[in-house]
Amino acid sequence: MAKSKKLKNVTLAQVFKTIIWPRKKYLSMGLVLIIISRLAGLVLPGASKYLIDDVIPKNDSTMLKWLIVAIVVAIVIQSVTSFALTQILSVEAQHLISQLRAKVQRHIIQLPIRFFDNTKTGELVSRIMTDVEGVRNLVGTGFAQMVGGVLTSVICLVLLIYISPLMTGFALIPVAIFGVISLKAFGRIRPIFRERGVINAEVTGRLTETLGGVRVIKGFNAEEQEIKVFENGVTRLFQNVKQSLTTTSMVTSAATLLLGLASAGIMGIGGYLIMKGELTFGDFLAFTLYLGFMIAPILQMSNIGSQFTEAFAGLDRTEEILNTPLESDGGHRTLTLENIHGNIVFDNVSFAYESGKDVVKEISFQAPAGSVTALVGTSGSGKTTIAGLAASFLNPDSGTITVDGHDLQTITLQSYRSQLGVVLQDDFLFEGTIRNNILFPRPNATEAQLMAAAQAAHVLEFTNRFPDGLDTLIGERGVKLSGGQRQRIAIARAILADPRILILDEATSNLDTESESLIQASLKTLMQGRTTFVIAHRLSTIRQADQILVIEQGHIVEQGRHEELLEKQGRYYQLYTYQARI
Numbered sequence: 145m146a147k148s149k150k151l152k153n154v155t156l157a158q159v160f161k162t163i164i165w166p167r168k169k170y171l172s173m174g175l176v177l178i179i180i181s182r183l184a185g186l187v188l189p190g191a192s193k194y195l196i197d198d199v200i201p202k203n204d205s206t207m208l209k210w211l212i213v214a215i216v217v218a219i220v221i222q223s224v225t226s227f228a229l230t231q232i233l234s235v236e237a238q239h240l241i242s243q244l245r246a247k248v249q250r251h252i253i254q255l256p257i258r259f260f261d262n263t264k265t266g267e268l269v270s271r272i273m274t275d276v277e278g279v280r281n282l283v284g285t286g287f288a289q290m291v292g293g294v295l296t297s298v299i300c301l302v303l304l305i306y307i308s309p310l311m312t313g314f315a316l317i318p319v320a321i322f323g324v325i326s327l328k329a330f331g332r333i334r335p336i337f338r339e340r341g342v343i344n345a346e347v348t349g350r351l352t353e354t355l356g357g358v359r360v361i362k363g364f365n366a367e368e369q370e371i372k373v374f375e376n377g378v379t380r381l382f383q384n385v386k387q388s389l390t391t392t393s394m395v396t397s398a399a400t401l402l403l404g405l406a407s408a409g410i411m412g413i414g415g416y417l418i419m420k421g422e423l424t425f426g427d428f429l430a431f432t433l434y435l436g437f438m439i440a441p442i443l444q445m446s447n448i449g450s451q452f453t454e455a456f457a458g459l460d461r462t463e464e465i466l467n468t469p470l471e472s473d474g475g476h477r478t479l480t481l482e483n484i485h486g487n488i489v490f491d492n493v494s495f496a497y498e499s500g501k502d503v504v505k506e507i508s509f510q511a512p513a514g515s516v517t518a519l520v521g522t523s524g525s526g527k528t529t530i531a532g533l534a535a536s537f538l539n540p541d542s543g544t545i546t547v548d549g550h551d552l553q554t555i556t557l558q559s560y561r562s563q564l565g566v567v568l569q570d571d572f573l574f575e576g577t578i579r580n581n582i583l584f585p586r587p588n589a590t591e592a593q594l595m596a597a598a599q600a601a602h603v604l605e606f607t608n609r610f611p612d613g614l615d616t617l618i619g620e621r622g623v624k625l626s627g628g629q630r631q632r633i634a635i636a637r638a639i640l641a642d643p644r645i646l647i648l649d650e651a652t653s654n655l656d657t658e659s660e661s662l663i664q665a666s667l668k669t670l671m672q673g674r675t676t677f678v679i680a681h682r683l684s685t686i687r688q689a690d691q692i693l694v695i696e697q698g699h700i701v702e703q704g705r706h707e708e709l710l711e712k713q714g715r716y717y718q719l720y721t722y723q724a725r726i
């Protein structure tokens with residue numbers, strides 16, 4: 145996975161086009177509300193000037209009443225608009241987050257298997273759930289605060305110039321210095337935020353692995369080690385947050401210092417002008433209030449700025465994922481096969497995970513429709529890789545794999561995989577009922593089809609003993625199943641899916657004889673009439689196979705049926721004779 149250094153920055157223009165512009169309706173409504181709210185906010189300082197310079201000197205109690213009414217109305221408007229703003233913008237921001245999460249998940253799930261081999265699950269969870277959260281600042285109240293703040297500042301600036309250009313000029317110097325400091329600071333924080341996303345993903349990734357592998361950790365008494373790894377992770381996260389906090393607090397303190405100095409100066413100049421009779425008390429009061437209104441949003445900018453930077457940093461990472469090519473990308477896969485017979489031919493196929501290191505080397509063989517091909521060989525010889533190639537999880541670097549005469553790389557994944565079934569060693573069962581786990585590839589199957597599959601895989605034998613039968617919950621909140629029972633559910637699922645091509649990675653776990661014979665029987669039913677590739681560990685499966693491919697360092701060193709290969713007294717014979725299990 146690309147590290148943060150290689151990331152391209154998402155630009156303002158991109159964000160405008162993809163995030164801001166499609167929401168122009170909400171954002172413009174928000175803008176109108178912000179304008180109303182901020183204008184209403186200016187009533188109070190304006191009224192104060194009027195009160196001091198006109199109403200009080202003239203003893204005008206009628207005007208006083210109206211002044212109070214105006215202030216109350218303005219306050220009510222402010223409170224109503226602030227409610228509406230949150231309703232419109234914050235809700236839309238959360239909506240955007242959910243849309244983005246769905247988009248990122250949709251993309252990630254369509255990435256090639258190799259991407260998942262190289263990326264921790266927890267890291268991906270963090271990318272889907274956490275990285276996109278920052279965007280709420282772009283659309284939500286952060287946006288409102290920024291636009292409202294800029295607007296208020298500009299209006300106040302005009303009013304300030306109107307009251308006293310001299311004092312305004314004086315006030316603007318520190319504001320300009322502050323602007324330069326904050327721009328520099330946010331440029332520095334963005335990579336820090338991006339790094340935070342990376343650390344967060346790494347820590348979450350490792351934590352997920354730790355919790356998932358708790359048996360191994362306890363079994364090797366490695367708790368202390370894992371605690372240390374996690375502590376290091378959270379410390380890195382802390383250091384990262386600390387770094388960004390130091391920068392943001394420097395911005396805030398620079399603002400306080402510069403703007404405080406400006407206020408002191410203005411008090412001096414203002415006092416001097418009042419004494420000379422060039423400024424009224426009311427003007428002075430209004431000036432200080434307006435100045436406060438102009439400066440407050442600028443102070444807030446440090447906060448809003450870091451929110452925006454966080455949003456952009458998250459988007460940088462999200463964009464990186466969204467730019468990773470999909471498994472189906474490349475434009476070759478255009479052929480839709482309606483009915484697959486399952487004639488599979490490997491012709492001179494080579495494959496390498498890392499360039500130059502072929503793990504499958506120029507292999508050729510035919511797997512006729514409905515036949516069973518058993519892959520045997522020592523560990524690391526390339527059996528899983530060959531099965532992965534047949535499943536279209538991997539693509540050959542050279543040579544071709546054809547299905548019914550068509551190059552597999554030209555067939556749409558959707559049409560090929562709809563006819564493919566996989567039963568892997570670590571049977572993947574969801575939290576939920578046994579029924580839902582079997583129905584997973586064909587949610588609309590009828591009860592009769594479901595029962596037939598469950599029966600054929602000998603699942604009913606054990607579910608009938610449960611009070612809830614097939615509706616028994618499994619996983620954390622339900623019953624725990626034995627390895628053999630889990631395998632039978634996985635087999636029932638594949639029988640129900642009724643694929644033309646089957647990839648089977650036989651579990652190596654030793655089962656008791658009864659379970660073993662039930663699984664053998666289930667597998668026999670499952671393989672019947674389907675083109676099957678089986679990474680075989682059971683002698684019974686190997687004996688049934690139409691052909692056995694003996695794989696050695698990525699080559700097929702022997703090929704034939706069990707008896708033929710035994711007779712040959714070659715590599716297969718050695719494996720068979722010297723090893724209890726193949």
Ligand SMILES: Nc1ncnc2c1ncn2[C@@H]1O[C@H](COP(=O)(O)OP(=O)(O)OP(=O)(O)O)[C@@H](O)[C@H]1O
Nearest residue numbers: 261497498503521522523524525526527528529530
């Ligand atoms: N994702 C991967 N990235 C890099 N190398 C890999 C990857 N998966 C497997 N390999 C390497 O490819 C070679 C073949 O692996 P493969 O898993 O196909 O063997 P296998 O015969 O199925 O082994 P086993 O019986 O132990 O499962 C091995 O040397 C392995 O280290």
